[in-house]
Amino acid sequence: MGQVAVLFRVMPQGVETDMKALAEAVRAAVPKDVTIRGLQVKDVAFGLQSLLVSIVMADAGGILESTEHAIAKVPHVESVEVMEEGLL
Numbered sequence: 001m002g003q004v005a006v007l008f009r010v011m012p013q014g015v016e017t018d019m020k021a022l023a024e025a026v027r028a029a030v031p032k033d034v035t036i037r038g039l040q041v042k043d044v045a046f047g048l049q050s051l052l053v054s055i056v057m058a059d060a061g062g063i064l065e066s067t068e069h070a071i072a073k074v075p076h077v078e079s080v081e082v083m084e085e086g087l088l
Contacts, residue, residue: 002059005037007084008068010051010077011044017076019049025074026053033058034067052083059087 012022023039030036038054053071057063064082072080 003056003088004059004064005084005086005088006055006057006064006067006082008053008055008071009081009083010053010071010074011079011081012049012051013076013078015047015049019051022074022076023051025076026051026071029070029074030055030067031063031070033063056088 010022010026012019019041023041027036027039034055034057036053037056038052040052042050042052044050055067057067064085068080068082071077
């Protein structure tokens with residue numbers, strides 16, 4: 001079984017969301033068998049920012065969905081989107 005690299009885009013509920021606190025909450029929320037390789041805040045428009053989360057995980061069934069759901073449950077997260085996915 002190989003590994004998969006995934007890039008998630010996490011959108012906050014609004015411009016008032018503390019992106020540093022959101023990043024730490026996302027880091028704490030991901031499953032233990034998932035490795036976060038990077039967190040980056042990107043400007044979207046009109047003061048709104050997104051959080052790009054780069055993750056490496058095993059190529060196992062259901063782990064991508066469980067990671068996406070774990071991030072979506074973090075307070076102040078509006079949406080989670082898989083931007084890129086590829087085998088390592």
